[in-house]
Amino acid sequence: MGCDGGTIPKRDELVRTKKKPEQKDKQSELSFKWGHCAITQEPLKAPIVACQLGRLYNKMAILESLLDQSGLPDGFKHIKNLREVKELNLTNNPAFKDSDTKGDSYNDNVSPYICPVIGLEMNGKYRFVYFWSCGCVISERALKAVKTKICHKCQKPFSNNDIIILNGTDEDLQLMSDLMKERQKELKAKKKQDKINKKLADSSKLNAEGESSNSELSLSNKSNSVSKCSNSTKHCIKRPNNGVNMQIEDPQFKKTKLDYSVAKDPKATEVFKSIFTSHKSADKQIKAHWVTYNPFYN
Structure with a gap:
């Protein structure tokens, strides 16, 4: 078969096997996700919004996609209007310097945003969450460390259903999808209850107005009857x-x-x-009582 000169072939040189797929650099992939829009793949610029599945977008990209007749691409059909996204309340990183990378300069991947509680950078190394009720972003570590139902940044209350994981795993996406459906059901039930309450309020208001008008009418009728009784049947x-x-x-x-x-x-x-x-004197009258004096006839 050849192999002269004392060469010893390896097994992979003789036996052809299926090559393993090239593995992605997870850190680079996460860094790209946290720094670029999920729709246009452009760098994130304020104002930054997030959907209920935890993906990050440029707000202008969402507006342009909603106004476009073709609509949003596949995988983003759950965004039907601006009410389906929340503008994020991010905390700026004082160590971040916004300068273009030149030639042989070193990119230290410093994130422009950090956790407002413990100062972790939002660059993909750590898990971050945001609250659907207020839009504030904090790290998951800070959320677990400070157990409270009040936002650490704006002091607004939140529930467990309001916690959305940013750029989560496939399991996190499934969990966020279930929570999104629950929120939509709660919103529909709330709207339905508000309509019922509004109808009840309107009907009670109409009943109150009708009762007041009836009472005024009865009072006016009573006053009229009293005045008639005092005038005609005194x-x-x-x-x-x-x-x-x-x-x-x-x-x-x-x-x-x-x-x-x-x-x-x-x-x-x-x-x-x-x-x-x-009167008795009327019997002696010569003229009738209806005859009056007239100088033309007398």
Whole structure:
């Protein structure tokens, strides 16, 4: 087969085996994820936003993708509007110097952002989380060290469902996907309950307005009936007497009845009685009482 000159071939030179796939540099991959937009692969620039799965984006890239008719690429279809992302409240790293790398200069991979609690750099070496309720970013180590339900940076309360892992593993992505579905269900239930509460509030308000208008109408009717009773039936006063209504007539009301006569009224004077036809002097009159004096006919 050849092999003269004392050469000893190795096994891999004689037996052809399947080559192992080239392994990626995990550290470089993580560093790229933490420094570049997940959609456009461009360097991250403020304002920086994150979705509910923990991926980082430039806000302008999200806006352009939403306005584009083609929409977002595959893998980002869960972002339907700006309400599906949260603008991050990041803490600047004072040791970071924003200068372009030149020629043979050394890149020390200093991250522009750090944890506000313990100062860890956000460069992919450490796990970071952010709160969906406020958007503040801290390291997972700080979250475990200081066990509280209040944000360490802005002092706003949060729940376990609000904690989202940034650039997590495949298992973390599955967990974040489940939490995203739970948040969407809670949001739908909250909107439904708000609609019900609004309808109840509107109906109670209408009922209150109707009751007030009815009470005003009843009060006006009562006042009208009282005024009518005082004006037209002033003569009639009904008062309860041991459960029995007794009617008391006004003496002045008797004068309006048909059987009343001025001539029979003992309180009327003779002069007042003489002007009526029922007086005895009316029988001696030559002319009828309806004939008046007219100089043209007399």
